[in-house]
């Protein structure tokens with residue numbers, strides 16, 4: 001929802017970032033306000049995941065230029081965990097498998113660190129078990145997932161549900177979900193979308209990175225951004241997604257090229 | 262020959278020249294005198310020997326060690342805090358000497374007999390059994406330290422599991438060192454009769470001790486169809502030298518399961534030699550060695566299959582941090598007659614620091630043609646992606662690294678049959694892998 005005079009949650013201006021001396025983001029701009037849902041679309045390799053990871057503070061990327069602010073505070077010098085405590089959540093395109101770390105105890109540690117930093121009581125294992133039950137139900141996940149190693153051997157869709165489970169317990173102010181819809185079956189897509197909608201309110205914001213209009217039928221975006229070559233080249237409302245779905249990207253890229261020329 | 266080693270050997274032998282412990286028993290006296298005579302000629306190993314190439318003992322050989330005082334005071338509550346709830350009997354050795362005030366031995370000795378060497382030798386039957394099994398050391402993995410132990414040990418713990426011991430009762434053998442620059446030669450003998458079952462925790466700690474040397478020898482003899490669980494926990498003081506030789510003989514269809522965890526000492530060396538002596542024995546070894554600070558931690562294992570249908574599974578993991586040196590040499594020998602042996606060895610090393618080093622060497626010597634032997638060794642670092650993932654959920658760097666280090670070691674310790682040790686070992690991992 002677009003709310004008048006809402007607080008700016010994320011402000012990114014002219015962000016330039018590189019990895020292994022290759023510049024990937026080349027002047028990325030986006031502004032996200034409280035209550036809003038944004039969708040980022042764009043061809044493979046255009047820099048969507050790079051933007052998400054830079055936002056979350058992945059150490060392999062260096063920021064060469066531009067500003068990256070969360071609620072007016074620069075994120076540049078903050079570690080990923082500090083960003084998480086501020087309320088930034090990245091749903092990974094490829095959630096990492098961590099053998100040997102139990103999902104349940106990891107979730108509890110994450111909860112206690114992030115929510116503890118906000119003044120909530122830390123939960124012991126028993127209390128946490130109670131707390132997480134309703135979240136599992138919301139996402140149609142079996143409690144046995146808590147006993148397993150974090151993401152290890154999870155199917156593609158199970159990993160994505162596990163990301164949303166993490167989001168649901170961490171209650172971020174800004175969630176950036178990188179292709180959370182990819183690999184989900186139709187029912188799971190509905191479940192996950194429903195989860196996101198339930199968690200979203202007027203004080204937080206969601207950024208969805210997606211290739212498919214289908215997700216946007218369930219989670220209605222206020223803005224759609226098209227990324228190419230490490231920059232946002234077009235921004236529109238949700239009708240843009242329909243247009244992209246039927247016409248592809250080429251016309252946007254062409255429009256952009258002629259503007260540049 | 263290395264002058265430091267020669268002098269050190271001679272000093273130790275003279276410092277304790279009166280310690281031929283059991284001169285009343287000729288068979289033992291013979292071993293002790295032979296060992297002493299051999300040592301006088303050969304002295305202790307140095308890095309000039311291939312087998313000891315990575316274990317630099319110069320610091321040990323240069324240190325002036327004395328025999329421990331016999332009346333060193335100790336805070337009983339501190340000592341007892343190391344005991345485990347699972348043990349039916351706890352044998353506490355204070356600087357190598359049995360402490361009756363700290364030990365609690367089960368009153369039922371009909372299934373598993375736990376005693377010291379002297380009382381074992383007073384029992385005619387046990388004495389005969391000891392005579393047959395004591396000093397089974399030969400071949401691979403034997404060194405001058407074994408002879409040093411045989412010549413100088415003060416007392417030995419004897420655990421004798423009868424055939425009627427049908428559940429895995431746990432015996433805790435806790436070796437406490439309190440001495441400063443002292444030496445100590447603990448000896449353990451475990452005998453499992455046919456079909457016997459027993460679980461032994463061999464445990465080394467220092468309480469107030471500093472710069473001391475533990476030179477341990479443990480012998481395990483498993484009769485047909487017996488099952489022995491052996492957990493060796495080396496948590497000697499960070500300034501100590503820990504040298505240990507474990508020799509295991511496995512008879513027909515017997516099963517030996519070992520967990521060896523090294524989280525202590527400045528320099529440690531464990532020679533673990535297991536020999537499948539008859540058909541169908543089963544050997545399972547899980548090892549975990551933590552290198553931190555400037556520690557040298559060296560594990561040399563040898564699994565020898567001499568008869569058909571033997572099985573062995575070994576997983577050895579190490580974590581090398583700071584400026585530590587971690588060494589693993591895993592030999593698997595399959596003798597000519599040992600057809601249909603099934604053996605696997607896996608060695609994984611986690612390198613936490615650029616200044617730490619890992620020397621990993623699997624050694625297969627296979628003389629039979631119909632065998633299955635798999636082995637692999639890897640050296641890796643903490644995955645940046647795993648670390649980022651955990652941190653992106655709020656976990657700080659230390660905590661995230663800790664989780665990953667523990668996760669790495671977990672495979673070795675999660676199925677420890679002595680459950681209370683899980684948390685103990687976890688906290689050693691946490692403390693020693695801090696950045």
Ligand SMILES: Nc1ncnc2c1ncn2[C@@H]1O[C@H](COP(=O)(O)OP(=O)(O)OP(=O)(O)O)[C@@H](O)[C@H]1O
Nearest residue numbers: 019020022024043044045046047048049050051093
């Ligand atoms: N280490 C690297 N060195 C050089 N180029 C890299 C490196 N890592 C990623 N890239 C490149 O960065 C570009 C952007 O990748 P990114 O993952 O951000 O794309 P994306 O928009 O998320 O694509 P997709 O839709 O396929 O997920 C790609 O061309 C990729 O090959």
Ligand SMILES: [Mg+2]
Nearest residue numbers: 048049050093
């Ligand atoms: Mg991507």
